[in-house]
Amino acid sequence: MSSSGSVDTSDSAAQSGSESLSPAEVTFPYASPTPVQFTDAPRDREPADEPLPADTRLQQSVRERVRLLREQAVREEAAAADGADQDELWVLRYGRPDPSVPVSRSVCGGCGAHLHCQEPAWPGYLPAEVLRAAPERELRDLVCQRCYFLRFHQTAVNVTVPAADYSLLMRRIGDWPALLVLVVDLLDFPCSVWSGIGQLVGRSRPVIIVGNKVDLLPQDSDGYLARVTASLSAALERCGVDRLNVKHTCLVSARTGYGIEELVTVIQTHWAAQGDVYLMGCTNVGKSSLFNALLQSDLCKSTAHDLIRRATTSRWPGTTLNLLKFPMMRPQEFHLQKRRQRLQREKNWAAEEQRLRHSQLMETKQPRYAMLTGHIGRTFRGERARDGEAAVLGAAPEPEPERIGGVAADDPRFPTGRWVYDTPGFVGADQLLGQLTQQELLLTLGRQLLRPRTFSLAPGQSLFVAGLARLDYRAGPSNARLTVFASGDLPVTVTATEDAAAIYRDYLQSGLFVVPCGGADRFSRWPELEPRELTVTGGSLTESAADIVLSSAGWVAVTPAEDRSGGNHKELKFTAHTPGGAGVFVRSRPVLPYAVRLRGRRQRDSPAHRVGELYQLREARR
Numbered sequence: 001m002s003s004s005g006s007v008d009t010s011d012s013a014a015q016s017g018s019e020s021l022s023p024a025e026v027t028f029p030y031a032s033p034t035p036v037q038f039t040d041a042p043r044d045r046e047p048a049d050e051p052l053p054a055d056t057r058l059q060q061s062v063r064e065r066v067r068l069l070r071e072q073a074v075r076e077e078a079a080a081a082d083g084a085d086q087d088e089l090w091v092l093r094y095g096r097p098d099p100s101v102p103v104s105r106s107v108c109g110g111c112g113a114h115l116h117c118q119e120p121a122w123p124g125y126l127p128a129e130v131l132r133a134a135p136e137r138e139l140r141d142l143v144c145q146r147c148y149f150l151r152f153h154q155t156a157v158n159v160t161v162p163a164a165d166y167s168l169l170m171r172r173i174g175d176w177p178a179l180l181v182l183v184v185d186l187l188d189f190p191c192s193v194w195s196g197i198g199q200l201v202g203r204s205r206p207v208i209i210v211g212n213k214v215d216l217l218p219q220d221s222d223g224y225l226a227r228v229t230a231s232l233s234a235a236l237e238r239c240g241v242d243r244l245n246v247k248h249t250c251l252v253s254a255r256t257g258y259g260i261e262e263l264v265t266v267i268q269t270h271w272a273a274q275g276d277v278y279l280m281g282c283t284n285v286g287k288s289s290l291f292n293a294l295l296q297s298d299l300c301k302s303t304a305h306d307l308i309r310r311a312t313t314s315r316w317p318g319t320t321l322n323l324l325k326f327p328m329m330r331p332q333e334f335h336l337q338k339r340r341q342r343l344q345r346e347k348n349w350a351a352e353e354q355r356l357r358h359s360q361l362m363e364t365k366q367p368r369y370a371m372l373t374g375h376i377g378r379t380f381r382g383e384r385a386r387d388g389e390a391a392v393l394g395a396a397p398e399p400e401p402e403r404i405g406g407v408a409a410d411d412p413r414f415p416t417g418r419w420v421y422d423t424p425g426f427v428g429a430d431q432l433l434g435q436l437t438q439q440e441l442l443l444t445l446g447r448q449l450l451r452p453r454t455f456s457l458a459p460g461q462s463l464f465v466a467g468l469a470r471l472d473y474r475a476g477p478s479n480a481r482l483t484v485f486a487s488g489d490l491p492v493t494v495t496a497t498e499d500a501a502a503i504y505r506d507y508l509q510s511g512l513f514v515v516p517c518g519g520a521d522r523f524s525r526w527p528e529l530e531p532r533e534l535t536v537t538g539g540s541l542t543e544s545a546a547d548i549v550l551s552s553a554g555w556v557a558v559t560p561a562e563d564r565s566g567g568n569h570k571e572l573k574f575t576a577h578t579p580g581g582a583g584v585f586v587r588s589r590p591v592l593p594y595a596v597r598l599r600g601r602r603q604r605d606s607p608a609h610r611v612g613e614l615y616q617l618r619e620a621r622r
């Protein structure tokens with residue numbers, strides 16, 4: 001064996017008035033309380049106390065409360081050992097709910113849910129001790145308990161929006177003019193595309209496809225971005241997205257800023273604020289990160305950059321639970337002209353930065369310098385730009401209007417403006433994310449440049465990607481090269497197919513597979529691997545024939561090697577195993593078909609090849 005809520009956050013809901021809403025006026029994403037799992041940070045290290053922004057006294061008291069809760073860990077464990085009721089442990093750790101306290105008008109600036117203390121399983125929950133003591137004005141500066149733990153204490157609450165509730169929430173779009181930005185995870189497609197998107201969106205509404213996380217894809221040859229776009233388009237056709245009114249497809253990195261300016265230009269040029277813009281997609285595709293990036297761009301009104309709280313971002317699925325929004329700039333021609341001038345000036349800076357990163361890559365050989373980066377600028381920073389709205393210059397300053405959730409409810413600068421919405425996501429049926437704990441997510445969803453790992457397999461051999469997926473090579477040429485694209489924290493294990501089931505059963509809980517991880521209770525809830533048979537055709541010795549997608553674990557590029565058996569095998573037959581058999585697809589157009597060329601030498605007495613050089617380094621050496 002070789003291991004290498006459906007809460008209306010529209011303008012009408014934000015009108016000033018009474019300071020609270022009755023429970024009957026607010027519809028949460030759940031008809032009944034849903035069990036919630038709290039997953040603590042890995043025990044091998046203490047969560048770091050990160051510096052926080054300036055807080056109100058209330059926020060400081062909440063942070064002090066969290067510190068005291070940490071000190072109560074020994075008492076919690078003792079209470080658990082004594083068989084204490086789970087409700088008692090919940091109150092001990094997270095505060096006490098109080099259904100008699102009305103739901104607040106204020107919304108969480110991180111996830112968009114109305115703040116309340118009625119039910120801890122619902123989005124927007126704050127302990128009753130906090131909610132009762134806080135004036136409404138201070139509540140507007142807080143985030144809910146869930147977002148607070150996500151940001152500062154590496155603790156996550158497993159709450160997501162079911163597909164049925166997602167559809168209800170998105171019906172607010174109705175028949176109004178709207179542009180839909182469908183965000184897709186380039187490391188997890190077509191699994192990160194909801195199969196019901198066509199029915200929800202319709203065929204007449206314009207759609208822009210955004211492939212996010214392009215910075216994590218390694219370059220396999222010149223022109224690789226065009227092939228990534230073609231592979232994405234071909235995969236989306238099989239999901240029925242081709243029947244939508246797709247206007248443009250672009251690749252971006254919301255984390256590094258690459259491609260964001262191009263996306264802003266496409267929206268302003270082809271849409272021109274004819275209606276609202278909705279960011280849509282499954283969980284963890286990067287909608288909230290994209291929302292935050294667009295918030296700092298020319299797409300947001302220049303007068304609103306500092307009024308809007310940034311969305312909570314996390315690798316935990318479902319961090320945005322309602323509709324966050326910011327007012328969209330409605331540019332006139334002179335705005336577009338000034339923006340074009342700025343982008344032209346910045347081209348020279350970008351070229352110089354690219355040369356610097358290339359020299360750093362040549363000198364250090366560090367993969368981070370091979371990642372795509374970009375700059376997000378604001379043309380009207382510090383100016384009172386007239387974003388297509390009437391502006392009164394020279395008038396006496398008016399009192400600051402009342403703000404709800406960071407957005408002024410009656411701000412005269414955008415009384416009839418268009419908005420960009422960050423919608424909630426949900427875990428699709430083909431995604432594994434909803435079955436992973438926080439620690440498992442951190443290991444599975446890498447944030448570094450993917451390094452392709454190539455293995456030479458013969459028929460009758462199997463390959464494991466951690467404990468998340470297994471791929472059996474059943475029949476075909478005497479040798480096939482399988483290039484694995486997955487997080488570097490996930491080990492790849494190769495063994496004989498006849499031994500694969502026993503090895504998985506005997507070593508799953510040993511830590512050898514890394515993911516899943518935990519105690520006996522965790523493994524008792526881990527689903528069985530179920531098989532699906534696949535056939536791959538085509539390809540050559542230097543070009544992969546297809547990608548086999550293994551849900552959120554990653555994908556394997558299949559390249560037929562020379563056949564020494566004397567046969568004329570034109571087909572390669574596989575059996576893929578994933579939890580519940582979900583998320584297995586064959587992409588006939590590989591994302592990175594030439595990555596197999598970057599493999600290193602095969603290791604002695606092993607099916608594994610050494611990880612090869614980055615493409616940029618190899619070309620420079622030539």
